[in-house]
Amino acid sequence: MAIATEGTKPIALDGGRKARGNLTRARIRWVIVAIVLGFAVVGGRLVQLGSVVNDPTIEGQTRDAITATRPAILDRNGLEMAVDIRVPSLFAEPRRIIDVDEATEALMTVMPDMNREWLRNRLTGDRGFVWVRREITPALKERILQLGIPGLDFVTESKRFYPGGHEASHVLGAVNIDNQGIAGIERHMDGESVALLQELGIARGRELAPVELSIDMRVQHVLHQELTDALTRYHAIAAAGVILDVRTGEVLALSSLPDFDPNVPATALEKDRFNRITSGIFELGSTMKTVTFAGALDSGRVKITDQFDARFGIRFGRFTIDDFHAKHRVLDASEVYKYSSNIGTIRIMQAMGKDEFRAFLTTLGFDKRVPFELPEMRDPVVPATFSEIVAATASFGHGLSISPLHMAVATAAFVNDGFMVNPTLYKRDLDAARQLYKPVISPATSQEIRYLMRLNALEGSGTRMNRLAAGYRLGGKTGTAEKVVNGRYSSDKVLNVFSSAFPLEDPRYAIVILIDEPEAENAQSGRTAGWNAGEMSGRIVQRIAPMLGIKPDFNEGLDAAIVQAAMR
Amino acid sequence: MIRTLNFILVLTSILGLVAVYGLKFSVEETASSKFALERTIEAQEAELSLLKADWSFLNQPGHIAPIVQRHEAALALVRIDQKQFGSFNDIPMRPAEPDTDALDELFQLLNAGIDPIDQILEQILEE
Known part of the structure; x- marks a missing residue:
């Protein structure tokens, strides 16, 4: 449709349709630009959101942890x-x-x-x-x-x-x-x-x-209160105690004074506040005689009726071992236990054999820590092999250091028909405990040990305790260990222990009480374990037995039933 | 035709916009009320934990024992002694019941004017 004219460019006019087509193309372009811009904005926002770092920690710790x-x-x-x-x-x-x-x-x-x-x-x-x-x-x-x-x-x-x-x-x-x-x-x-x-x-x-937990707060309260009382009554530097259920190994109460306030944890770091039951190791003195007797009687080489010459001290090189309450006569095995004769105990251990005695300590787990939940533990110190003199002193509790918890677990096993079970702080029922039973002595030996423990309460060093806990058939062994001060045994600083169990005709609970450096309560009283650790055990049992459902029984037939047929 | 279609499309997008915003605001409102509820729950949990702690503190034997000691004299409290325990076996059996038939007979005799004691006395005198 071009009109040709001279000297001028030809004028070209777009048709209506073409003009509309161009306009549409331009509009489409603008729309595309707008859409691209829109997507760019959305994309930019996404990148921005993605790059925001949300710090979930508070000063280096996660908020969850706090x-x-x-x-x-x-x-x-x-x-x-x-x-x-x-x-x-x-x-x-x-x-x-x-x-x-x-x-x-x-x-x-x-x-x-x-x-x-x-x-x-x-x-x-x-x-x-x-x-x-x-x-x-x-x-x-x-x-x-x-x-x-x-x-x-x-x-x-x-x-x-x-x-x-x-x-x-x-x-x-x-x-x-x-x-x-x-x-x-x-x-x-x-x-x-x-x-x-x-x-x-x-x-x-x-x-x-x-x-x-297996703890009974009422029993724990009584134990804690009696230990607190003991610190003032006997002017002791420390006191500790543990009460075990002998059948299940559950710890009913465990306390060691001086202690701390868990609400103010810093007080735990003060001196001497450690847990003496698990992380304290001590020479537990005559309470070890129960262990020696259990081993010897169970070996079959010693019978409870056997006689032992305790007339003279036993010499080892330049040392002579003598008795504290010396009788200087021939004693039978139950008298050796009752009078806590060192000489008699050494002879009993020798009759058993020192290597067998050492092996028996391994059976009882005295070589390693007691498997227990509390992390505060210390390795016991027991010589790997016993020489004659070490075996002799070990038989009455010197020259080897174990924790009071070791002693409590061993005592529990001795009265529980010889079945040892690891202690626990969690609740455990009897069936579960039976799966863990490990026999350490025979039920017959267990009977004899129960008899000896009760005999000691009736006639031996436990009579003061027995008066307080009358009717609860409590029995045990005292231990008065001289402490080592500057490398020698001191006669004025002692560590007193009482390991006991009740009711002995059908034992349920074992108790180990420890009191460090006690003094005599008054001028008339003594300083040996029967006067303090023993009396404390008596007072504790008097209070806890009713809580634990043990009824006092004054029937003398019960004690007679514990007495061995061979002894009657 | 296209005009009406456009109109309908614009209308739906406006409606959609309104609906989405409405939803957004309602979600925000729900979120904030949820947050408020959470804070209330947290505050109440905190209060509850304090009350529970209080309750267990008051129930501790170590807390009750001093109270008992304080009132020992006033309430005449003493620690239980072994001798104070007993069992059902220690209680004596109930005494035999009185013989009601015999008593009835006796009263009837007395009412009838006969005194058994007199009779016994008379018997003794006769002998």
């Missing part, structure tokens, strides 16, 4: 021994604080015990999170909220609370401020494998299944 709860710990009757309480903790976000000086001054008005300089430094800077004070009271939280300082906030933390205070301190142990177990059963609960953690309920979120 707010994590621990399962409650219950005693065997369901009484709480440890619970979690949820308390506020104050933190600051320094980058959001406008006026540091004003904030510092305001905080000082409600928490005057804080260090002003420290607080000011803490709140200055560009950090996103700093602790100001952890585990405060709800009342203090209210007052801080009323100050209305921006940049301060609270996190609810779990704090461990031990309602019993001192009473079960060595059993429970303690946790640090981040609620991690640092001692005792709390530490043990954390150290278990993940599978067991789940079994205990720790890894199951907020609602945690409580952990049931």
Whole structure:
């Protein structure tokens, strides 16, 4: 449709259809640009969202770890021994604080015990999170909220609370401020494998299944109170005790004084606060004679009616071993036990054979730590082989150091028809315990040991104890061990032990009581174990037996039944 | 025809926009009320944990014993002695019941004017 004209370019006019087509193309282009821009915005936003780093930690710890709860710990009757309480903790976000000086001054008005300089430094800077004070009271939280300082906030933390205070301190142990177990059963609960953690309920979120211990808080209270009483009554430097169920190995009570307050874990670090039952090793003195007798009687080489010459001391090179309550006559085996004759015990051990005696100590597990939940443990010190003199002193409890828990477990096995079972702090039923039984002596020997223990209560060093615990058929062996001071045995510093069991016609509970450096209660009383550790055991049994369902029985037929037929 | 279609499309997109925003706001509201509820629960849990701790503290033997000691004199409390325990076997059997038939007979005799004692006395005198 071009019109050709001279000298000019030909004028070309687009047709209506073509013009509309161009316009549409331009519009499409603009729409494409708009859409691309739109997608670019969405994509940019996505990148922005993706690159935001959400810091889940608080000063290097995960928030979960801080707010994590621990399962409650219950005693065997369901009484709480440890619970979690949820308390506020104050933190600051320094980058959001406008006026540091004003904030510092305001905080000082409600928490005057804080260090002003420290607080000011803490709140200055560009950090996103700093602790100001952890585990405060709800009342203090209210007052801080009323100050209305921006940049301060609270996190609810779990704090461990031990309602019993001192009473079960060595059993429970303690946790640090981040609620991690640092001692005792709390530490043990954390150290278990993940599978067991789940079994205990720790890894199951907020609602945690409580952990049931074998401890009976009533018995624990009595033990703790009597030990506290002993410290003042006998001016002792320390006292400790453990009560075991002989059939199941459950620990009903365990206490060692001086102790600490688990609510203030720092007190556990003070001197001499260690757990003497598990991590103290001592020469337990004459209580070891029960062990020697059990081994010798079980070997069959010694009979309870055998006679032993205790007229003269026994010489080993330049040492002579003599008796404390010397009778200087021929004694039969039960008299050796009753009068706690060192000479007689050595002769009994020699009749058994020193290597057999050493092997018997291994059978009882005296070579290694007692398998037990508490992490506070120390290796016992028992010579690997016994020379004549070491075997002789070991037979009456010197020259080898074991923990009182070793003695308690051995005593429990001796009266439990000879079946040894590892002690535990968790609840265990009789059927489960029977699976773990390990025979160490025969039931017949167990009968004889029960007879000897009861005889000692009726006629020997346990008579003072027996008067207090009359009717509960308690019996045991005293031990007065001279302590080593500057490398020699001291006659004024003694460690007194009483290991006992009751009711002896059908033993249920074993007790080991330890008292360190006691003095005579008054001018008329003595300082040997029967006067303090023995009497303490009597007082404890008098109080706990009714709680444990043991009825006093004054029927003399019961004692007669324990007496061996051979002895009648 | 296209015009009406466009109109319908614009209308649906406006409606969709309103619906999406409505949903967004309602979700936000639900989220904030959920958050508020969570805070309440947390506060109440904290309070509950304190009350539970209080309760277990008050129930500890170590807490109750001093209270008992304080009131020992007023309530005349003493520690139980072994001699104070007993069992059902120690209780004597109930005494034999009185012979009611014999008594009835006696009263009837007395009412009838006969005194058995008199009779016995008379018998003795006669002998």
